[in-house]
Amino acid sequence: MEIILIQDVDNLGGANEVVKVRNGYARNFLIPQKFAVEASPSNLKQLEERRKQIEKKEKKMLSAINEVIAKLKEGALKIGAKSGTSGKIFGSVTSLQLARAIREQKGYEIDRKKITLPEEVKELGAYKATIDFGNGHSTELEFEVVAE
Structure with missing residues (x-):
């Protein structure tokens, strides 16, 4: 099953990554504990939008750091x-x-x-x-x- 990680999970991946795990691990642990969501088409679109926003924020931060x-x-x-x-x-x-x-x-x-x-x-x-x-x-x- 493919899932999108909401936060960092040890030995699995970082936040905003799409990973493939076993169905039981996803359904019984990751999703109920709010560590991940299912990788549906709508959730993948939201992930892409979130990545764009993070990239914009990082560019602003980088320009501020360079100014300092x-x-x-x-x-x-x-x-x-x-x-x-x-x-x-x-x-x-x-x-x-x-x-x-x-x-x-x-x-x-x-x-x-x-x-x-x-x-x-x-x-x-x-x-x-x-x-x-x-x-x-x-x-x-x-x-x-x-x-x-």
């Missing part, structure tokens, strides 16, 4: 930190401070969990961080730690 990436690459962020005379800062610069600096200086709200620092930032100087937007899109962000 372009804006972030325009210049290096400056993060102020208290430091000693030797150039070492008290504490370290974290992804939270970086997210705040992006919000204040660039005007974009980026979740701190998406920001990855390759090393601990404990001295004044220039560094790079990676921002992961998901769906395989990421960018490197240059920032500079300066004395307050």
Whole structure:
């Protein structure tokens, strides 16, 4: 029996996929649990329409991500930190401070969990961080730690 998966099912497939399974598995488990619907002609038309809408949404999201990436690459962020005379800062610069600096200086709200620092930032100087937007899109962000 052919069915259309409504949501991801382990070892079977992802949402909006048409898969072939045994009749009993579909009728007794997948359809009653609302994991799938039967692949009738009307349901296949709805699936095609849903795929078109998802594709449009992804294009919009991709253009927004590219706009943010372009804006972030325009210049290096400056993060102020208290430091000693030797150039070492008290504490370290974290992804939270970086997210705040992006919000204040660039005007974009980026979740701190998406920001990855390759090393601990404990001295004044220039560094790079990676921002992961998901769906395989990421960018490197240059920032500079300066004395307050």
